[in-house]
Structure formats: C-alpha cells, structure tokens
Amino acid sequence: MIDCRSVFPYMPSRRWARRLGVPMAVAMVALAPGPAAAQECPTAKSGAHGFVVERNEQQKSDVFHADQGVVRTVMRYDGKTVLETTQFEGLFQLDRLDRGRRTTYEPRSDLKALFPLKPGQQANAKFISQAEGSYGRLYVELAVKQREDMYIGPCKYPVLRIERSESRSAAPPTFAYTEFYSPELKLIVGREYKKPDGRTELIKFDRIYPIKN
Numbered sequence: 252m253i254d255c256r257s258v259f260p261y262m263p264s265r266r267w268a269r270r271l272g273v274p275m276a277v278a279m280v281a282l283a284p285g286p287a288a289a290q291e292c293p294t295a296k297s298g299a300h301g302f303v304v305e306r307n308e309q310q311k312s313d314v315f316h317a318d319q320g321v322v323r324t325v326m327r328y329d330g331k332t333v334l335e336t337t338q339f340e341g342l343f344q345l346d347r348l349d350r351g352r353r354t355t356y357e358p359r360s361d362l363k364a365l366f367p368l369k370p371g372q373q374a375n376a377k378f379i380s381q382a383e384g385s386y387g388r389l390y391v392e393l394a395v396k397q398r399e400d401m402y403i404g405p406c407k408y409p410v411l412r413i414e415r416s417e418s419r420s421a422a423p424p425t426f427a428y429t430e431f432y433s434p435e436l437k438l439i440v441g442r443e444y445k446k447p448d449g450r451t452e453l454i455k456f457d458r459i460y461p462i463k464n
Contacts, residue, residue, distance in 0.1 A: 276313075293461050295435045297324075301462035304403065304438070306455075311460065314438060320363065321345075323435045325423035340366055340414075341437035343376055343391070354382040356389060367434060368395050368411055392416040392424045399438055401431055403459040408433045410440060431455070 293302035298316030299433035305311050312326040322341045326334040337346040339362045347354045359377040368374065374393040379386060396412040410431040429451075431441040441455030 255441060280315075290405050291461055293436065293459055295437075297461045298437060300435075303458075303460055303462060304440070304456040307457070314436070316437055320366070320437075330391040342393070342432060343378075352382065354380060356380050365393075368393075368413075368432070370395055370397055370411065387419060390418045390424055401433075401455070402442055403456050406459050408435060408440065 254330050264369070295316075301313055301315045303311055303313055309329050310326065312324050315323045317323060320340045321359045322338045324334075324336045325332060326336075326340070333350055335348040336344055338344050339358070343358070343362055344356050345358070346356070356378040357380075359379060360375065362376060363369050365372075365374045365376065372393075372395040375393065376391045376393075378389040378391075381387075392415070394414040394416070396414065398409055398411055400407050401410045402408075410433050413430045413432050415427045415430055418424040426445075428445075429443040431443070432438070433440050436459075441453055444452045444454070446452060
C-alpha cells in the first residue's frame, strides 16, 4: 500500500481532502484566471525569503528554498503545526516530521542528475527509509509529461504534469497519482487522483503569497 502523504507532504490524501472540505468545484474555480495586479505572486527569488501556500483558511504551508536544491516546508492546520519536511527540489522527501513521528529517506540515487526535468523524461530514484528504528525501501518512477499553466488564485505558473509510480517492496512500481510540479517554486501545486469510475479529482492550492519579513 502506497503512503501518498510520504511523497506529498502538504497535499493531503483524498481522505484528508474530504475532512478539510475541499470540493472539486472549488478546485476547478481556482483554475480560472484572474487579475494578479492586486496580489504579489511569489517567484523563484521569493523562495529564499519564503512564501505561503493555502487551501481553505485552515491549512497553511510555509515554503523555504535553501542551498543545494533543499526545500523546507512547515504545514499548519488551524494554527497548529502538524507536518514539517525537508525535500530535494520539492519532489523527493528527505525528512518528514508528521505529528511528532519522524521518517527519513536516504537517497540511493544521484538526485541532482535528474534535474532540470524535461517533458518526455523518465526519472527514477531509490531510497532507504527509517522510522522509529525500522528500515524500509522506496522506489519512485516519474514520467514527465507536457508543460501547461496552472493558477493558484490569480497567480499563473508553468507546471510539468508528472505521473508518479511507487513501490515500497521488491514489486515493480505502480501508478499512484499525477502531480503538477512548478520548477520555479520547487513545489507540487496540485495532485490529480483517478477514481474507480474512471473520473479524476484535482486537489490543489487556492492561494499563494510571499512571507513579509
């Protein structure tokens, strides 16, 4: 069984999405373009100083770009910190502190060699995981598809559509979900799930803004 949250720290699973009250209609409305003049949209330069992404008013995540491709996030729900992560380029988790439970992911692949991602690319990465003294494995396959634009509120960003497959055993990776990744923000801004009836469900952020220092 794939733990979706282990590779997408601030986008909850479908169960979390229902608990947070994120109907599909709201997500689709958020895709519609709007005037960005009234809002300062974060850029790659904003990452060093930090920016915030929100879904509804309860969930807020602070995102910071560090050196060597490291991205740090702090997610709060109703003002309470529930998740902190350290990631590589915003796509691969290295450390995860989820309500006091820490999981680390030690790369067994050269992650730097995978970037920058390009449409048509197949990217593979292996990790050794550790949580509470227990060891495991994680194998990730990314199929990078086309570029497209996605809105977070009035802010428009070019994103890559990425199909993610995973395995936590010796079995071959299986499809997990589709991610919409912003290379500029080093952030997965949305995730698309396939439902049993063949329909898809998009969960995404609905607001983004810089952290004012």
